[in-house]
Structure formats: C-alpha cells, structure tokens
Amino acid sequence: MKFIDIAKNRYTTKKYLGGRKLDRDIIDQLKEILRMCPSSINSQPWKFTFIEDQELKNQLALSSRHNDERVRNASLIVVFSAMNEVGIFEEHLTKNLPPRALDYFTNNIKPRGEAEIKVWMQHQVYISLGFFLAACASMGLDSTPMEGIIRDDYDKALGITGYRTMFAVAVGFRDPEDENQPTITPKLRRPLEDVITEK
Ligand SMILES: Cc1cc2nc3c(=O)[nH]c(=O)nc-3n(C[C@H](O)[C@H](O)[C@H](O)COP(=O)(O)O)c2cc1C
Structure with missing residues (x-):
C-alpha cells in the first residue's frame, strides 16, 4: 500500500x-522497528516495554x-519511557556513541539546564511514537496512542x-463495529492551506 x-x-x-494474539514474528518486527527509530544525535534516550500478559x-x-x-482488550501494550536522569544519559552517550555526539550534547543541549534536557529527551520518544504508529498501519495492525494513562502508576507497576x-x-485488531474507523467517522483534519505554506 x-x-x-x-x-x-x-x-x-x-x-x-x-x-486475539499477535504472531511472535510480528512482535519481533515491532521491537526491531522501535530499535531502528531515528533520534537527534542518535541519542536513543528511550525504553519500550512490551506487555502481552493479560493479568498485567x-x-x-x-x-x-x-x-x-483498550488496554484490557488490545493484543499488545507498548509503554514508551524517556530517560529521566541526565547523568545516566551522559554515561550512555560516552559509552555507546561517537565523541561528536557527546560534544554536540555538551555544547548545545546541556547548557539549557536539567528541565529542558529532559524535555529534549522526551521529544525523541515522541518521534518513536509517529514511527511506530505508521509501522503498525503498514503491517495491517490497528493501534491507539494513549497519553491518557496514570504515568506514575505505570512506572510503579x-x-x-x-x-x-x-x-x-x-496494538491489535479492531472490533468491526468500532465507530472511530474512517469508513464510519471520516477523519477530521485542518485544511491543507492552513497547515502547509509554500514560499
Ligand atoms: C500523543 C497522543 C496521545 C493520544 N492520547 C490518546 C488517548 O489517551 N486516548 C485516545 O483514545 N486517543 C488518544 N490519541 C489519539 C488522538 O486523539 C488522535 O490521533 C486524533 O484525534 C486524530 O485521529 P486519528 O488518529 O484517528 O487520525 C492520542 C494521540 C496522540 C498523538
């Protein structure tokens, strides 16, 4: 397609x-797709937790x-987390990436201070969301991004x-009666001329 x-x-x-369960091969592909996601300076400040266990x-x-x-009935829940400690992030940069990545971070991101560094790391995780949603659709899988969760509870559990x-x-398979699918509820989007400018 x-x-x-x-x-x-x-x-x-x-x-x-x-x-309905997802095939092992599909789960493995989803893991690898997330691992391949691009990020600024290849920083990869993320963790993805895969949950299929019904009790959890x-x-x-x-x-x-x-x-x-959705959380109860979907075949798979993937929880997206951002690194939350600047020291651990710098250690990861030093250990796993070329020196130019650490240089870039030290000169351009670090001076912004801890709160902004964390926001910058979280931006990277959101890139993986877009990547993942598109990948799921390309594989014929239905999905729901969910910010509406109690994040502290998730961290704890x-x-x-x-x-x-x-x-x-x-991630999973839609109920054929799901009223949100575009054949029943057409997509609502801003007009092209509002969101695209050509110069
Ligand atoms: C970051 C993010 C968080 C979202 N959180 C929720 C959510 O908690 N529950 C939900 O049903 N939809 C959630 N959505 C779905 C949006 O409402 C949806 O993408 C938007 O209305 C456009 O509709 P479409 O995805 O069907 O094209 C979220 C979407 C994004 C990108």
Missing part, C-alpha cells in the same frame, strides 16, 4: 477484539482512565526506574 493510503486509512482504534494488562487498565477497555513513562500504545 502507498504511504498516502496508509496515512488516510490508519486511525485511533477505540474498540478492540479481545483475546488488567492491572494497567485500572490506571488507564478512559483507555481502560512495571518497575521502571531511571526512565519515566510518557505514554502507551495499544
């Missing part, structure tokens, strides 16, 4: 068919506000330390 068609047909799934999904559903049903949960994505 052409990417333009993927963009027009993917949508935020609100209702899943429960009880049920537990997380209790901390997922209006998304509870998953034992996440040194990182901070940003959002989660449900």
